[in-house]
Amino acid sequence: MLSYFEAILFGLLQGITELFPISSLGHSVVLPKLLGWQVNQSDPFFLTFLVATHTATALVLFLFFLKDWQRIITAFFRSIALREIRQSDPDAKLAWLLIVGTVPAGLLGVLFEEPLKALFASPRLVAGVLILNGVMLWLADLLHRNKQAQTAAGSDERVARLTWFQSIRVGLFQAIALVPGFSRTGATITGGLLAGLSNEDAARFSFLLATPIIAAASLLKLPELALQSNRTMLGPILVGTVCAGAAAFVSLRFLTRYFETRALRPFAIYCVVVGVALSLIFTLR
Template identity: 55%
Template sequence: MLSYLQAAILGILQGISELFPISSLGHSILLPAVLGWTIDQNANYFLTFLVATHFATATVLFFFYWSDWVRIISGILRSIRLRRIALDTDAKLGWLLIVGTVPAGIVGILFQKQVQELFTSPSYVASFLALNGVLLYAAEFLRTKTKSGLTALDPDERIATEVSWRQSTGVGVMQVLALLPGFSRTGSTIAGGLMVGLAHEDALRFSFLLATPIIGAAAALKLPVLLASRDAPAIELALVGASCAAVASYVSVKLLTRYFKSRTLTPFAVYCSLAGFISLLLFHLR
């Protein structure tokens, strides 16, 4: 079982690494392994702890983009009522998010048990983290230049105008990679956004909007099980971790929305590759 200090540390780590493109699951598994914490990372209490911290992050994202979500949800409902999407930016963006969520949602449900088995192998996780660095660097190298004529538009208008249905599906497929602990959901979707022509700032925005429903839905399915168990210690640890994750997530969103106005994924690519290789070396030397 986690201590309260360990729960707080992992909560802060999750809040940062979920939104920074460096993999929250990867860090939540690697840090205890590197530090020698005796944690059963396949135990129900640990999995529900991770779900609670993810739910906290999704909640922060939802309220950070509250006004956007009000417009997006209204646009989806309006498109259903009027049976048309054309010329409605909010509706188009909403359906793009739905299309982009489907691939990871389906794969996550079908292969949940197989993915969970990877949690017990820090070496696999370290390898995936190193590969996440390669993915981020490749995205910068291969990214499509943004269309200069769209820069005057509102960010949501730029996304709705520039991203096609096929491209949104492609970004959603990239998000499937994040089911592997070590690959970052934020990193993979930003990478997908860059490769379809979004600017860094818009790719981050699309990534955060895309992350909110899938993280929130996954957590909403698991949290009732935790509450129904009436396992007081596990619930207390989840609350500690979730509270710390919420604060860290809010700070992370503020920092990243400023950072990606003018900067790139390259520093994160270097960090992930080094962290993954160093972790592999430490595990090999033990």
């Protein structure tokens, strides 16, 4: 179980690391081990707590891009009513690209739920995956250097030019982040860059793509909070969730500006340095 202090720290950490490309799940696994907390990361309660904090992040993302989501959702139902996706309707195409891009992570998450849960009990393994995440970000940074900068205006129209296969490929990159230590944001930005998007457009598509997959996980896991064994922990869960939402909002405000002019290399260096340091610490203990 979690104390209020631990819930606050976990919430702040999740809100920051979910949107920064440094892996929220990875940090959630290694932090208790590093600080010597008596937290069982593979316990169903802890996983439900993480989903609750992720839900706060998804809500912040939805509200931050509310006007965009209103357009996208309206266009989605318009395409259903028309039974076609018109070339003159990029919002409808974007809506379906987001659905297609969500499927790989959702499907693989359900199929491999138990093996993935087991990884939460392996901080040393997660430290190694953080290093791999850093390498992935470094390669993505090299891709970014060859991309022409784009303005925020017209971003959705450019993203809507992706093919269905490219959207699936970005979705497969998102599925990589089911493994603690890989960053969902970093993986999807990398996938977007490989699909030909600019750094700014890849980041925007990544943030939009986060909402449906986190919302789906919330629908599956949050009902577990009603279990008798979890009711006594609703206080820490609520506090942690609020902290996650606040941290996510600040992070999102920063990152939407950051990715307009800057790249992934600082995050790549961070992940490699932290991954190597944690690997040494966990090995020597």
